[in-house]
Amino acid sequence: MNWLWSNLDLVGELMLTHLALSVPAIILSFVISVPIGWLAHRYRWSRGVLLGLCALLYAIPSLALFIALPPITGLPLRSPLNLVIALTLYGIAVIVRTSADAFDAVERDIRQSATAVGYSAVGRFWGVELPLAGPVLLSGLRVVIVSTVSLATVGAVIGVPSLGTLFTNGFQRNIQAEIITGIVATMVLALVLDWLCVMAGRLLMPWSRPNTATARAVSTTLVKQADAA
Amino acid sequence: MNLFIDGIAWILDPANWSGTGSIPQRLWEHIWISAVVLLLASAIALPTGALVGHTGKGREFSVMVSGGLRALPTLGVLTLFGLWLGIGLGAPIIALVILAIPPLLAGAYAGFESVDRRTIDAARAMGMRELQLVGRVEVPLGLPIIVGGIRSATLQIIATATLAAYIADDGLGRFIFAGLKTRNYDEMLGGSILVILLALIVDGIFAITQRLVVPAGVRATRTRELRSRPARPRAVVGQPITEGNRE
Amino acid sequence: MIEFRSVTKQFPDGTVAVAGVDIVIPPRKTTVFVGSSGSGKTTLLRMINRMVDPTSGQVLIDGTDVATREPVALRRSIGYVMQNSGLLPHRKVIDNVATVPMLRGQKRRDAHAHALELLDTVGLDRSLADKYPSQLSGGQQQRVGVARGLAVDPNILLMDEPFGAVDPIVRAELQQELLRLQGDLGKTVVFVTHDIDEAFLLGDQVVIMQQGGQISQAASPAEILANPADDFVANFVGADRGKRALHVTELGGRRLVVDADGRPAGVLAS
Amino acid sequence: MIEFRSVTKQFPDGTVAVAGVDIVIPPRKTTVFVGSSGSGKTTLLRMINRMVDPTSGQVLIDGTDVATREPVALRRSIGYVMQNSGLLPHRKVIDNVATVPMLRGQKRRDAHAHALELLDTVGLDRSLADKYPSQLSGGQQQRVGVARGLAVDPNILLMDEPFGAVDPIVRAELQQELLRLQGDLGKTVVFVTHDIDEAFLLGDQVVIMQQGGQISQAASPAEILANPADDFVANFVGADRGKRALHVTELGGRRLVVDADGRPAGVLAS
Amino acid sequence: ASGDPLDSGSGDGGGTSETIVVGSQDYYSNEIIAEIYAQALEDQGFTVDRQFLIGQREVYIPEIEGGEIDVFPEYTGNLLQYYVPDTEATTSDDVYAELETSLPEGLRVLDQAPATDQDSYNVTKEFSEANGVTSLADLAKVTTPLTLGGNSELETRPYGPAGLKEVYGVDVAFTPIEDSGGPLTLKALVDDQVQLVNIYSANPEIAANELVTLEDPEGLFLASNVVPVVSEKVTDEIADVINTVSAALTAEDLVALNALSVNEQQSADQIAKDWLAEKALF
Numbered sequence A: 001m002n003w004l005w006s007n008l009d010l011v012g013e014l015m016l017t018h019l020a021l022s023v024p025a026i027i028l029s030f031v032i033s034v035p036i037g038w039l040a041h042r043y044r045w046s047r048g049v050l051l052g053l054c055a056l057l058y059a060i061p062s063l064a065l066f067i068a069l070p071p072i073t074g075l076p077l078r079s080p081l082n083l084v085i086a087l088t089l090y091g092i093a094v095i096v097r098t099s100a101d102a103f104d105a106v107e108r109d110i111r112q113s114a115t116a117v118g119y120s121a122v123g124r125f126w127g128v129e130l131p132l133a134g135p136v137l138l139s140g141l142r143v144v145i146v147s148t149v150s151l152a153t154v155g156a157v158i159g160v161p162s163l164g165t166l167f168t169n170g171f172q173r174n175i176q177a178e179i180i181t182g183i184v185a186t187m188v189l190a191l192v193l194d195w196l197c198v199m200a201g202r203l204l205m206p207w208s209r210p211n212t213a214t215a216r217a218v219s220t221t222l223v224k225q226a227d228a229a
Numbered sequence B: 001m002n003l004f005i006d007g008i009a010w011i012l013d014p015a016n017w018s019g020t021g022s023i024p025q026r027l028w029e030h031i032w033i034s035a036v037v038l039l040l041a042s043a044i045a046l047p048t049g050a051l052v053g054h055t056g057k058g059r060e061f062s063v064m065v066s067g068g069l070r071a072l073p074t075l076g077v078l079t080l081f082g083l084w085l086g087i088g089l090g091a092p093i094i095a096l097v098i099l100a101i102p103p104l105l106a107g108a109y110a111g112f113e114s115v116d117r118r119t120i121d122a123a124r125a126m127g128m129r130e131l132q133l134v135g136r137v138e139v140p141l142g143l144p145i146i147v148g149g150i151r152s153a154t155l156q157i158i159a160t161a162t163l164a165a166y167i168a169d170d171g172l173g174r175f176i177f178a179g180l181k182t183r184n185y186d187e188m189l190g191g192s193i194l195v196i197l198l199a200l201i202v203d204g205i206f207a208i209t210q211r212l213v214v215p216a217g218v219r220a221t222r223t224r225e226l227r228s229r230p231a232r233p234r235a236v237v238g239q240p241i242t243e244g245n246r247e
Numbered sequence C, D: 001m002i003e004f005r006s007v008t009k010q011f012p013d014g015t016v017a018v019a020g021v022d023i024v025i026p027p028r029k030t031t032v033f034v035g036s037s038g039s040g041k042t043t044l045l046r047m048i049n050r051m052v053d054p055t056s057g058q059v060l061i062d063g064t065d066v067a068t069r070e071p072v073a074l075r076r077s078i079g080y081v082m083q084n085s086g087l088l089p090h091r092k093v094i095d096n097v098a099t100v101p102m103l104r105g106q107k108r109r110d111a112h113a114h115a116l117e118l119l120d121t122v123g124l125d126r127s128l129a130d131k132y133p134s135q136l137s138g139g140q141q142q143r144v145g146v147a148r149g150l151a152v153d154p155n156i157l158l159m160d161e162p163f164g165a166v167d168p169i170v171r172a173e174l175q176q177e178l179l180r181l182q183g184d185l186g187k188t189v190v191f192v193t194h195d196i197d198e199a200f201l202l203g204d205q206v207v208i209m210q211q212g213g214q215i216s217q218a219a220s221p222a223e224i225l226a227n228p229a230d231d232f233v234a235n236f237v238g239a240d241r242g243k244r245a246l247h248v249t250e251l252g253g254r255r256l257v258v259d260a261d262g263r264p265a266g267v268l269a270s
Numbered sequence E: 001a002s003g004d005p006l007d008s009g010s011g012d013g014g015g016t017s018e019t020i021v022v023g024s025q026d027y028y029s030n031e032i033i034a035e036i037y038a039q040a041l042e043d044q045g046f047t048v049d050r051q052f053l054i055g056q057r058e059v060y061i062p063e064i065e066g067g068e069i070d071v072f073p074e075y076t077g078n079l080l081q082y083y084v085p086d087t088e089a090t091t092s093d094d095v096y097a098e099l100e101t102s103l104p105e106g107l108r109v110l111d112q113a114p115a116t117d118q119d120s121y122n123v124t125k126e127f128s129e130a131n132g133v134t135s136l137a138d139l140a141k142v143t144t145p146l147t148l149g150g151n152s153e154l155e156t157r158p159y160g161p162a163g164l165k166e167v168y169g170v171d172v173a174f175t176p177i178e179d180s181g182g183p184l185t186l187k188a189l190v191d192d193q194v195q196l197v198n199i200y201s202a203n204p205e206i207a208a209n210e211l212v213t214l215e216d217p218e219g220l221f222l223a224s225n226v227v228p229v230v231s232e233k234v235t236d237e238i239a240d241v242i243n244t245v246s247a248a249l250t251a252e253d254l255v256a257l258n259a260l261s262v263n264e265q266q267s268a269d270q271i272a273k274d275w276l277a278e279k280a281l282f
């Protein structure tokens, strides 16, 4: 506790650094995954390939990816951008499958009825398919938030500062309070982002009362992320 | 890309294939740790998940627990337990077990939940006991998803077991740490490539297993599913009966 | 004989599914519960094999309160057929039919041999024995469901909307098949349906349920049609909509029976 | 008037859903396509608004081949009501009804005002306007579906098993409502159903489809009943099962009409 | 190096125009020194950008060479070995002299401080007494198998297991413990999982746990004084400020500073501020 009070500044600063690493990765992976997921949903033949690639990506250990990326991107090992790219890739690996599932989950009847009343293909995507895929997309996003925030700490091992720095530093100095603070701060960050995401979901999708279908989607997302097509 | 060639050359270098800290030794350690962790975590998570999935009770709770555990940063747990337990496999195993529990738990209960309630209902109505219901209906039908959970957990274990080398002299992660400290990028990359290969091979094995455990009758449905649908959707306004009284 | 004595069922969430039901279900006859969705039909049916226990009141089979019977043994002695057949998708047809005998400890060989005979009984080709349920049509699946219900030669057969999910033509076939079977076997059949026409076709006794889990009328079809107990029943069977108020008219030399709206119901035979 | 001229549809997987259909659908009347599952009813219906294009043959509306019309514009000019209402679950009732007018560019205010009137037309309380579809009962959802179908005041209304998923009692209400509406509005209604009773009730012309996408008979209900074109039709309408072969009997002083199996069909009025 | 107020005044003028990037290793003691440099510079009106906790030498040296970091606290012996792995120098002055000539183009070292923080091998008091070991040379007499614990890079260092064998004829096994002589290393030693550990000489835990630091008569370890490595961007004004700091930083000071970090759990910021205030250098 003592440690925490005298280091509030440091913790706050690292939290911001941590946010700066994970939030762009979360947003990027979401924005990139939704179109990929839609492709996998729309064109059956691409599904196996795309989801298979994601499963491969997901199988790559984080530390190994952090190290294997720089030769490809040409960035220095310690560059935060390197970490953001790696985290984005993991996010994509997790969420592409969910977004394919999300579009699959839009009922055929509703899609057809939208066509029948005269929606054009583009209008149907924005007006019907995307919003209806929303709840499941949201569930995928929530998984990505939690895993990205937690994974970003590993960067500390290769010298990219984040809340994970509290682990490596506290470890060297034998200060348990520092490590515990790091763990709690990471979890708080993850849960707050998650909560914000749920709130945004309620605001944007007032029709989707929390129901078992989405709850189930969340739990299957946890399982399916490694489940190749 | 040259770096990758160097990394692969490092792997192929015969000097790295014998002696202490050789590739085979590290590989074996990595597999061994992963197996122990998987067994321990499964022993905790699978029965719990089965219980939750079968009874439908405690679902919220286990979603919360597995969500919370996911948010727990493994590196933090590892260093914290490292301080308490010292060098050796104690801390990495605990940290990895905690890491593996959420996907296993979620896989188990999602697997059980994926079984059509009406099928379970019919089986109970025919006079199956609860254990028979679990063993003859829920497990065989939920197995693909349960195995999916095990697969996901195994991948995460293998990937994260590299971090064990932060505390213990074990596993393929040693190459990464040793390389990192001595600026030997070949070794780091070589070690990373080995972990990636191991993960991909194990993943491939699971992918095949997961297909094999889909019950034959269910596999038959999948191919027809695209087109067939109930001739006449029944008129349902009330909710289907999900559970009656249970003895 | 099955007897409900002032049976009430309130679910933990407060829903009263069945409210003070008294009814006697005669043996070796078909009793059909009919009513709209949520009127408690399924709940009533499931009290017979203790899938649901009443909150108050008693259900008796041949004078014994089912509450005194061990549920699993009780269920194994009663046939149960449900909508969508409820077959185990990972078991072959033959294994599905033989499930209950095998649960009861019968040898696999014997159970299978008997199951094959049952396929004959319900009018299925024996070649289907080795298929999985998903490889059958909806009607065939329902027949397998009936075969499974008959596998332990139960006195009582509970059928919960067994034909609800099949085609009208197939449904008509299945209904005829059930009538034939019942003529041969003479089980105590308790049947649940939405469809008043089906109820009138199959039921020796028809029980009309209304929302809230109460019985509006229990009588033979003819009796109900001739003397509906109240407006609800009259409405339900269609008497007040003119659908059952028929008269005769001529068309092309044949005598058509038409309802009050001028829609034809059939041709007068004699 | 809608006209099918030797229309055939073969899906890419080889299924022939519709085979050489020729039929004229008269204006301002209700034509009902009835047949068992897979007989191509939906496919036929969807050719009218180009949700499906025929492999060969032509579909004409008032003499114009629909193939020459732009699909999206065509669809916006035709009402479409389907089973399970097909409402957009993420839009309020009022927005659902106003969808097509707004797609056509009408102002939100005007579209909403008109939508409220339509709720009256289909017998719904205006207070439901701000609810989401999932907050309505099945019957209410269907009514909203009909209101949406009427929103652009189309000449043609396509209805694909619109009442297939609701309770028998609610269904009867909806059928009466449709009869009333049609009496007021006089649209060209093309209606698809499984249910021969529904077909006889609603159809001015009833078209009986058989497996393989062919028409067995197209005529008025009375004509079909009096002179079924072939065994298939006779079977389908129940004439050969005795269901439509009625005779009269006495019970408790009232004259019951019963079918060949002794099951009562109704009471003789006069 | 003097605390001439005029000098620092002119430093003000030159320094504020550009930001000086101060780096540190991923090691709390190094971070404290870096923080002292930073605060001293800020005190003199320079603008400082802190790039602390950058992992090990192998990661940050390229960044100093590349001009991304201007001032970095280093250790003479370790740094010399980095550039000249087979160096013969061992004494403080020899090492410093050779280091000055071995640095690549664009890098230089400022004055070295009296404070040292060099690798040292330590045993428990019990082990020392039981085996009569006080010097590395004594280890050759020990018959039980010995395991050395330390960061993984130690295994390949000239003073690692190979050096021990070559210089003192001692055979040791090696166990990597990845905490730079921190708590795990200590715990492993106390639990007798390893018998010999590499701990930096300025680590306060040596005293706190009554460890015996083995003498090194043959000079296996190089002397390793604290020394700032700087880039070309560092002007004389800046150098003066840092040299003033270095001159004041004694070996005892460093141990005390580290103790504040580990035992009192104070932040580097606080420790540096207090130390500068106490020394009143400017």
Ligand SMILES: Nc1ncnc2c1ncn2[C@@H]1O[C@H](COP(=O)(O)OP(=O)(O)OP(=O)(O)O)[C@@H](O)[C@H]1O
Residues within 6 Å of the ligand: B235, B236, B237, B238, B239, B240, B241, B242, B243, B244, C011, C012, C013, C015, C016, C017, C035, C036, C037, C038, C039, C040, C041, C042, C043, C044, C194
């Ligand atoms: N397990 C349960 N928990 C709470 N309410 C229940 C449960 N099972 C049924 N109900 C409620 O009890 C009432 C009667 O249900 P029941 O299934 O018996 O009706 P039903 O007549 O069979 O309807 P349907 O024709 O739709 O099958 C309904 O309101 C239903 O929602």
Ligand SMILES: Nc1ncnc2c1ncn2[C@@H]1O[C@H](COP(=O)(O)OP(=O)(O)OP(=O)(O)O)[C@@H](O)[C@H]1O
Residues within 6 Å of the ligand: B227, B231, D011, D012, D013, D015, D016, D017, D035, D036, D037, D038, D039, D040, D041, D042, D043, D044, D194
């Ligand atoms: N998109 C499609 N691709 C391939 N086959 C199709 C497609 N749509 C329908 N079919 C097939 O065409 C046949 C006719 O289908 P259609 O949906 O028109 O029948 P229907 O009479 O409406 O049946 P239902 O009563 O079940 O709605 C069926 O065999 C069906 O499987």
Ligand SMILES: [Mg+2]
Residues within 6 Å of the ligand: C041, C042, C043, C160
């Ligand atoms: Mg029911």
Ligand SMILES: [Mg+2]
Residues within 6 Å of the ligand: D041, D042, D043, D160
């Ligand atoms: Mg259809």
